[in-house]
Every structure is written in structure tokens, then in C-alpha cells.
Amino acid sequence: MSFESYLGRTEERSDTVWRPLRHALAATLDCPVAESDELPALWHWALFQHWVPGSALGPDGHPSGGVFLPDEAAYPRRMWAGGQIKFERALRIGQQLTRRSRITKVTEKQGSTGTSLWVSIEHVLADGHGALLSEQQDLVYRTAGSPSPAAPVPPAAVEGALTEQVPIDAVLLFRYSALTGNSHRIHYDQDYARDREGYEDLVVQGALQATLLAGLAQRQEPGKRLRQFGFRARWAALLHRCPLTLEAWRANELWQMRSRDCQGSVCMTAEARFES
Numbered sequence: 001m002s003f004e005s006y007l008g009r010t011e012e013r014s015d016t017v018w019r020p021l022r023h024a025l026a027a028t029l030d031c032p033v034a035e036s037d038e039l040p041a042l043w044h045w046a047l048f049q050h051w052v053p054g055s056a057l058g059p060d061g062h063p064s065g066g067v068f069l070p071d072e073a074a075y076p077r078r079m080w081a082g083g084q085i086k087f088e089r090a091l092r093i094g095q096q097l098t099r100r101s102r103i104t105k106v107t108e109k110q111g112s113t114g115t116s117l118w119v120s121i122e123h124v125l126a127d128g129h130g131a132l133l134s135e136q137q138d139l140v141y142r143t144a145g146s147p148s149p150a151a152p153v154p155p156a157a158v159e160g161a162l163t164e165q166v167p168i169d170a171v172l173l174f175r176y177s178a179l180t181g182n183s184h185r186i187h188y189d190q191d192y193a194r195d196r197e198g199y200e201d202l203v204v205q206g207a208l209q210a211t212l213l214a215g216l217a218q219r220q221e222p223g224k225r226l227r228q229f230g231f232r233a234r235w236a237a238l239l240h241r242c243p244l245t246l247e248a249w250r251a252n253e254l255w256q257m258r259s260r261d262c263q264g265s266v267c268m269t270a271e272a273r274f275e276s
Contacts, residue, residue: 003070003106003117011068011101013048019093021046021179028175031215039091041218041226042211044125044133048099049181059196061185070106075117075141077197078184080206082232085135087225091125097132100124104136117141154264158256161249162220166212168204168240176208204238206231209259209268216246217255217272224274231270238267 017039025043026033034040052063062078065071091097105120123135173187185192186203193199210231218226238244242262248255257270 003108006070006103006106006119009068009103013099015047015097017047017091017093017095017097022093024179028172028179029211029215037093039093041087041214041229044091045207046180047097051181057183061183070117070119070141072117072141074143076144077142079140080233081118081138081140083135083137084230085133086228087133089132090225091132095127098126114143155266158247158249161247162216164216164246166244166246168242168244170202170240173202173204173240176205180207199237199239201239201241204240204244206233206268209238209244210270212244212246213257213259213268213270214272216248217257220248220255221274226272227275228273229270231268233268234266
């Protein structure tokens with residue numbers, strides 16, 4: 001199957017950084033609202049939402065693809081696999097922004113769980129003075145009923161690592177999905193998650209995990225600006241009702257991080273670089 005037609009596709013959206021959105025995210029993440037007008041790292045994922053009529057949604061609750069993102073019947077299951085973000089300037093309340101997006105890579109891969117389709121998207125956020133951040137977003141599309149990979153042995157604890165536990169429940173998943181415009185049913189429809197996608201319970205959003213990890217790193221570097229952040233989903237889907245453990249440790253110039261479920265399995269890894 002050829003996917004060359006998807007390469008180079010572009011999309012442009014506009015939005016404004018509204019103060020009520022920042023307050024709503026702060027309440028949802030249970031963190032104080034900063035006195036400055038800066039938007040914390042990764043909170044930009046609540047911008048540029050794409051709301052379509054119910055008739056334009058696919059069976060999983062996502063908007064049907066085909067206009068910008070791929071829409072392939074052979075790969076009905078979509079997830080966010082990871083990404084890399086470079087921060088140039090802070091996003092601030094009241095800014096009017098433009099996001100220009102381009103599909104840069106489409107690759108079909110064969111792995112232990114079957115064939116999958118990998119799509120990379122480049123986003124550039126800008127205001128009237130130029131770029132604020134650039135982001136590579138990696139999506140993976142899987143076949144229906146594709147099995148999960150075998151669980152690896154949970155890794156040993158990292159000596160000296162900082163740890164935090166975050167309680168996870170369906171209310172948190174609902175509020176975060178609503179604020180980010182994410183209508184994927186695996187985050188709120190338990191029957192669908194279990195019967196159609198094979199998960200034992202509701203799935204915690206990868207974006208939520210990455211945001212919490214970035215926040216943990218930022219608290220270790222107060223007053224410093226985050227310059228780069230990368231994250232990657234690992235084998236284990238984090239399920240709700242299982243407390244999320246965040247871990248972070250310093251490795252030379254980087255903060256290394258990961259999220260783990262209640263069995264100790266790693267769900268996401270990340271790294272952050274701050275200004276010198």
C-alpha cells in the first residue's frame with residue numbers, strides 16, 4: 001500500500017491564549033495558577049482544537065481523517081507515540097497564534113504485534129513576531145485487534161530519583177480530554193476501551209502523562225526556561241484507577257523522567273533540557 005500522497009500535506013489553524021483556559025487547566029492538574037502571564041510547558045496542547053459535528057466522527061470518537069491526517073481502514077486504531085518540542089519564546093495570555101502543520105514522514109512497519117503505520121507531523125507555533133515553538137509529533141496507527149507486546153521486566157529504581165504519585169480517576173481523564181478537545185473513547189468509554197480496543201480499563205492520555213512529567217522537571221529548575229522536551233510512549237498503556245508514579249533524575253545537562261504504573265511498568269519516558 002502506498003502512502004506517498006500523505007507526505008507534504010499542510011494545515012493551518014489560529015487561536016488565542018485565553019486566561020480562562022489556563023485557569024481550567026491549573027484546576028484540572030491541581031496546581032497553582034502562576035502570577036505571570038506565561039503558559040506552562042505543554043499546555044499549548046489545549047489550543048487549536050478541531051471540533052466537528054458528530055456525524056463526522058469515526059467509531060473511536062476521533063474526527064474522521066482523510067483531509068489532513070490519513071484515513072486508512074486497515075489501521076483504525078490511532079495513538080500518540082511521542083514527540084520532540086523546542087521552545088523559542090514563552091506563550092502568554094492574550095497572544096494570537098497561528099499553527100502551521102506539515103506531514104513529514106509516513107512509514108509502514110512490521111513488528112512483533114503486526115503491521116503499523118507511523119506518521120510524523122511538524123508543527124510550528126508563531127505570533128506576529130515569529131516562531132514560539134516547533135514540535136515533531138509522532139502518531140502510530142495499528143490494525144484492529146492487534147495484540148499488545150509482551151510486558152518487559154520492570155526496571156530497577158534509579159538511585160536518588162525524585163518520585164511523585166498522582167491519583168488517577170475517570171474525572172481527571174474526562175476533564176483533561178474536554179480541555180484538550182480529545183474525544184477518543186478509550187479515555188471515557190469503558191465498554192469501548194475493553195470490547196473494541198482490548199484494554200482492561202480506561203486509558204490515561206499520553207499528553208497528560210507528558211505534561212505531568214514536564215511539570216515535575218520544571219519544579220526542579222525554578223526560574224529557568226525549558227528549552228527542549230522529548231517523550232516516548234512505552235509498551236504499557238497506563239490505566240485509570242492505577243496511581244501514576246512520576247520519576248525524575250539529573251543526568252549531566254538533562255533531566256531524565258519516566259511514568260510507571262502500579263506494577264512498576266514504564267508507560268512513558270521523557271527528557272528535558274533547560275537554559276544554562
